[in-house]
Amino acid sequence: MKISVIGTGYVGLVVGTGLADSGNDVICVDQVRKKIKALKKNKIPIYEPGLDELVKRNKEEGRLLFSSNLNEAVKESKLIFFAVGTPSNTDGSVDLSSIYKVAEEIGDAMEDDYKIIVNKSTVPVGTAKKVREIIKMRTSAPFDVVSNPEFLKEGNAVEDFMKPHRIIIGTDNPDVARLMKELYEPFVRTGNPIIIMGIESAEMTKYACNLMLATRISLMNEIANLCEKVGADVKEVRKGMGTDPRIGSKFIFPGVGYGGSCLPKDVRAFVNIGKEQKFNMHITRAVDTVNEIQKKTIFKKIKSHFVNLKNKKVAIWGLAFKPKTDDIREAPSVVTINLLLNEGVKVYVYDPEAMDNAKKIFKDKITYGKTPYDCLVGVDALAILTEWNEFRNPDFERIGKLMRNRVIFDGRNIYNLNRLREFGFEYYGIGRS
Ligand SMILES: NC(=O)c1ccc[n+]([C@@H]2O[C@H](COP(=O)([O-])OP(=O)(O)OC[C@H]3O[C@@H](n4cnc5c(N)ncnc54)[C@H](O)[C@@H]3O)[C@@H](O)[C@H]2O)c1
Missing domain, CATH: 3.40.50.720 (NAD(P)-binding Rossmann-like Domain)
Structure with a gap:
């Protein structure tokens, strides 16, 4: 054709x-x-x-x-x-x-x-x-x-x-x-x-699917946040939930919020479509609100750990809104970096594919590493914002030697907290008390 x-x-x-x-x-x-x-x-x-x-x-x-x-x-x-x-x-x-x-x-x-x-x-x-x-x-x-x-x-x-x-x-x-x-x-x-x-049903199906996916993520993030308060570990809770075939194991990973060019805008669009029909989209609205809050969660953890952030140095691994893309549209990394810069933090970043897109936004306001380890020299903390495979099993001994303080904020729960403690790191994950 x-x-x-x-x-x-x-x-x-x-x-x-x-x-x-x-x-x-x-x-x-x-x-x-x-x-x-x-x-x-x-x-x-x-x-x-x-x-x-x-x-x-x-x-x-x-x-x-x-x-x-x-x-x-x-x-x-x-x-x-x-x-x-x-x-x-x-x-x-x-x-x-x-x-x-x-x-x-x-x-x-x-x-x-x-x-x-x-x-x-x-x-x-x-x-x-x-x-x-x-x-x-x-x-x-x-x-x-x-x-x-x-x-x-x-x-x-x-x-x-x-x-x-x-x-x-x-x-x-x-x-x-x-x-x-x-x-x-x-x-x-x-x-x-x-x-x-029908044409209308097809148009609706796309939004409905994205809303369902976003809802799972926001609900899981809310569950994770409560886990932290009550002393539960969301990784264990997630396993317990995911084995129920009515729930399933996909899209129930808590983290730093969803981003990208689809879920955020489509959830907001769904709220708006409801508004035009004078129909209040209670759940959709909450999904968006929870996500906006979640995008700030790593910043809040860093702030509450250090209290005064002026002139602190923070390294960020992962800028893309998810692995295997260079897309940083509505990425949690952008929110986190802006919040850190506002507090006077010096930010050092590495991403395998998204550096060029980040340079278009942040220009010379942040420092770009050629390798993940480049960013770590003398930093006070490392934050993981995208779960690229190459971040999953790094050389913790080397990381610890390069950093000024051994503190890791793991926004994707990719590390074993006991292992990190063996290397002398303070560890903050999502939903892990
Ligand atoms: N990115 C995804 O993962 C994804 C998945 C499913 C659906 N969608 C939807 O698909 C659509 C496209 O998304 P995308 O991520 O590919 O967007 P994009 O911004 O990457 O690409 C859109 C392209 O359209 C071009 N364009 C805009 N106006 C034009 C015009 N008048 N004439 C010719 N070209 C024009 C732009 O230059 C751009 O290259 C959106 O509605 C999005 O919600 C995206």
Whole structure:
């Protein structure tokens, strides 16, 4: 099939490349010319395991093109995917300006032939309808609009897209449902379902899934915080909970709060969608509040340990909102670093992939290590904010010798507290009294 994907970010690039890899002819479009220029030279603007080889192969085999010309890409394609950003406005509502702009551009580019417009961006219920109206005002050509939310996870995006647990297709046209099933069949050969539903239900499903995941994290963080007060260890509690098949062991790891470009904004959007319907989203609101508090938890522990933080030196391992990505959007690290800087702390950081993104935010306000150990010379404390594998089993003897004070704030509970005590460290975890 001839496909264009508008928006070549974390989602669009993976989707476009994945669709090319199953034999389709794909044009990935982005308004940022620099990005397209780099991609044409095989330079991938994001860190995503396995993506660079896949892009290179599909480009070399002529199935994957990159372009800044949306008009031409639309003319060439039968299926046009949207994967542009839908960030939060300051009031928590969703900024749909990119979606509407692309809809206008698609409408203007359409000639007489039939097109299917597929929305992959996360959008409030009713957006597909609005997109349909915008396009209809600009063209008399036939078209359908489909909601096809994306469930990939950064850090595992290629695998998630190539082997999805399920595909959700929101459409009211059985012919479109058939064609979309054909498109996705190569990805579900092991029998995972392609679920056809109404457009509104598909739009709702994406938010509902993210809300469920965020709720598990915030609830677990609340449980962890209470564990600290009552003398329980949340690691033990979590094991006890996770073995119950009704609960399951996934997404119940307490930590420093969820971040990234999806959960925070989608939870806020859900609250706002409720507000528009004059429906109070009690649980959703609480999930967001608990998370905002949790992002400050490591700072609060550092502050209460040292009391006066002026001129203290703190090293931070892990800036990305989770391992295997370079994404620091809404990351707890950003909140923690800002709070530390406000107290006059000198901050030293290391992350395997997210340093360039951190430099764009913090510039020379913090010091960047070339290795994790670089950051530790003479510091008063080390805080772990992302559970990258390379932080799991470090050389504690060396760490202790480099640091001025042996204090570790483990925001991801990756260390064995008894082992750390053997090395003479003071240890603060999450939910471990
Ligand atoms: N990142 C994730 O893990 C993830 C997972 C599932 C769903 N989503 C959703 O997918 C959507 C995209 O997310 P993302 O993380 O890929 O965003 P992103 O910010 O990484 O990428 C969006 C891209 O769209 C481009 N763009 C914006 N307006 C454009 C226009 N008018 N014409 C052409 N290109 C344009 C931007 O330049 C950017 O490259 C969002 O709605 C997000 O909620 C994201």
